[in-house]
Amino acid sequence: METSLDRLRPGCRAVIMKVNTAPALTRRLRDFGLVPGTAVHCRYKSPWGDVTALYLRGAVLALRTKDLRRIRVRCE
Amino acid sequence: MRSKPVRMRKVALAGNPNVGKSTLFNALTGLRQHTGNWPGKTVGLAQGRARRGKTEYLFTDLPGTYTLDGASEDERIAGEFLKDGDSDCVVAVCDASCLERSLILTLQVLSRCRRVVVCVNLMDEAERQGLRLDLKALEKALGAPVVATSANRGRGLEALLAQIDRVCDGPERPLGHWEDPVSAAEAVCAACQTRDSAPEGWRLTLDRVLVSRRHGVPILLALLFVIVWLTVWGANYPSELLGRLFDWGYDRLTGILAWAPWWLRGVLVDGLYATSARVISVMLPPMAIFFPLFTVLEDVGYLPRMAFLLDGCMAKCGGCGKQALTLAMGLGCNAVGVTGCRIIDSPRERLAAILTNAMVPCNGRFPTLILLGSLFFPGLGAPFLVAGCVMLGVLVAMAVSGALTGTVLKNQESTFIMELPPFRRPRIGQILIRSLLDRTLFVAGRALTVAAPAGVVLWILANTRLLSLAVGLLDPLGRLLGMDGAILLAFCLALPANELTVPVLLMALTGGGSLQSVAGLGGELLLSAGWTWQTALCVMVFTLFHWPCSTTLMTIYQETRSIGKTAAAFILPTAVGGVLCIMLRLLLG
Incomplete structure (x- = not known):
């Protein structure tokens, strides 16, 4: 099933399909290894849901949930 | 009286934030650069000396970065320092418990600097998480010498210094070239690291409680x-x-x-x-x-x-x-x-x-x-x-x-990306x-x-x-x-x-x-x-x-x-x- 990354629920896994964020953010995500084809695992969200912790490439990354809207993923 | 050092080697420590660079730096130089388990601790350049026999090493602890051509101030400092080639040897420090991500930067260093020692730090942490690393295979895949250390326990430091000597005295290594560092890092890591057991669950549970909505x-x-x-x-x-x-x-x-x-x-x-x-x-x-x-x-x-x-x-x-x-x-x-x-x-x-x-x-x-x-x-x-x-x-x-x-x-809105490091037992x-x-x-x-x-x-x-x-x-x-x-x-x-x-x-x-x-x-x-x-x-x-x-x-x-x-x-x-x-x-x- 395809969806956007901000909708991935805690505990779920997905593979990144397309990163459509602003160029600066896309570059930054790339530095952290978040590119199409990367397997991610949603660890948890912050109390108000505005920050999401993703597990990818052996590390946990905290990102603003609204920045994840423009990242398409395929859920497992 | 100590005799005058015969050789002086300038060594730069580069790596992601929070891979234990400052701990390694302190262990090597006996200095007390402040350390802590969070990314972005070291923002300036810290320098310290170590002495072995007739060789003196001048270590520069670069601020931790995820890339060599980044936008933020600390990344710029680290990138420029390596570009200017103001060191005889670069130690690319990796986190063994998070090798794949560390390797992205390491590959960038290997494609820019000729004299590099790859130092895989936090080996004890990785072992605790059930990760096993094949150093020989990693050395072969990267085309550069690899040393395993646990800086907080002082393990592997002498081997690292010896390897720095060998790299400084040896011939220059041809620059590495990887089309896409991210996928290359994935491939290298998959070939060199295996997981023996599931990671400890208490960290995840603790994390969930500490950031949960209710608590x-x-x-x-x-x-x-x-x-x-x-x-x-x-x-x-x-x-x-x-x-x-x-x-x-x-x-x-x-x-x-x-x-x-x-x-x-x-x-x-x-x-x-x-x-x-x-x-x-x-x-x-x-x-x-x-x-x-x-x-x-x-x-x-x-x-x-x-x-x-x-x-x-x-x-x-x-x-x-x-x-x-x-x-x-x-x-x-x-x-x-x-x-x-x-x-x-x-x-x-x-x-x-x-x-x-x-x-x-x-x-x-x-x-x-x-x-x-x-x-x-x-x-x-x-x-x-x-x-x-x-x-x-x-x-x-x-x-x-x-x-x-x-x-x-008033200006454009910014983004927030931050790594959450694993919990470590306090020393x-x-x-x-x-x-x-x-x-x-x-x-x-x-x-x-x-x-x-x-x-x-x-x-x-x-x-x-x-x-x-x-x-x-x-x-x-x-x-x-x-x-x-x-x-x-x-x-x-x-x-x-x-x-x-x-x-x-x-x-x-x-x-x-x-x-x-x-x-x-x-x-x-x-x-x-x-x-x-x-x-x-x-x-x-x-x-x-x-x-x-x-x-x-x-x-x-x-x-x-x-x-x-x-x-x-x-x-x-x-x-x-x-x-x-x-x-x-x-x-x-």
Whole structure:
């Protein structure tokens, strides 16, 4: 099933399909290894849901949930 | 006598944030660069030396980066340093427990620098997580020598130095080339690392609880309160003990100097000695308790979780969760907090964070808050009030940041990306030694170097009636703010170091004469000077919000290169403090 990354629920896994964020953010995500084809695992969200912790490439990354809207993923 | 070194090798340490570069640097050089379990700790370049036989190594600890051509200040510094080729050898430090991500940067280093040693650090951490690494295969895949280390246990350091020698003396390695470092890192990692067992579950559970909707914020507030309470409560006894010790010293010194003319005795005993003694007995006990507790949180890895929890509120104020980290650094020292703002990517948020950092009480003001709190609001009131002060500082800092970014500093909205490092078991022994010896004594020593000469100057001012003249001049303004002239003067004269506020105040109140008790810290004295709990509250608020000390102002100038922005950093908190004090005075009568 395809969806956007901000909708991935805690505990779920997905593979990144397309990163459509602003160029600066896309570059930054790339530095952290978040590119199409990367397997991610949603660890948890912050109390108000505005920050999401993703597990990818052996590390946990905290990102603003609204920045994840423009990242398409395929859920497992 | 040590002979002159024959060879000098310049070695740069590069790697992701929080892979233990600073720990490795400290272990290699015997220096005490501050370490902590959170990304972005090292923002400047730190240098240190190590010596083995006839070879001297000059290590440069680069700020941790995720890329060599990044946008933020710390990444730029690291990238430029490697580009200039100002080192004989680069050690690319990787985190064995998070190898794949570390390798992305390592591959970038390998495609730019010819003499590289890859150092896989935190091997013990990886073993605990059930990860197994094939070093030979990694060496082959990268085309560069690989050394495994556990810097916090001192393992693998000699092998690393030997490998650095071999690389420096050997032929240059051809530059590596990888079309796409991200997928190349994935492939290399898959070929070299295997997982034996599932990772420990307690970290994940702890993480879930600490940042959960229900418990996250209450736990954060409870932690703040417990730390402040332990500091306030625990500082009482050593403070008393130190007070008695300094009183005894005061009597002895007066006795020894009985032959001296009154003015010499005054300058040395009532000026130099009494001021230094007061600074130490006010500062040392709270700091000796606060720093170790705070270091435990740092070492465990709680601080990034705090940023994670608070980013939502911070974003609504136009700030960034990382500002929570810089504010936490400000609790130690505002100058350090201001430098730490380099971890914030967006220029406007960085500026807002710099301008508001002095609104959290640094270790020079924290003891003043604790002292006034325990004098005027005994019992549980004091810790609540002091914790409330810290929270008020954070809230106002956020509100002011929000007002700034919403108006003057309007610009594009920024993003927030931060790594959450795994929890690590705190190294209690090391924490105690590090925070007591390095931070507490260092801070106390720095305060003393200001306090001793200031004591002499103050005594002279007090005895030439200049001090009382200034008090009289400042009195109307002081009264307007719910305080008095002596207090305002104390704040003015404490510009070089906030630790001086209480000693200056006592000096102004006694007019430079001798005190009954040097370190009894003058509860009765304040009462007889007409202090009420309202006065104490106003002074606490003004302690929280007034101009930053001169060191912090200088740091702000260095970071912003603008006199206007430095002036803003001076005026903003002062204005906030002034308005709050006037409001308090009117409200409380």
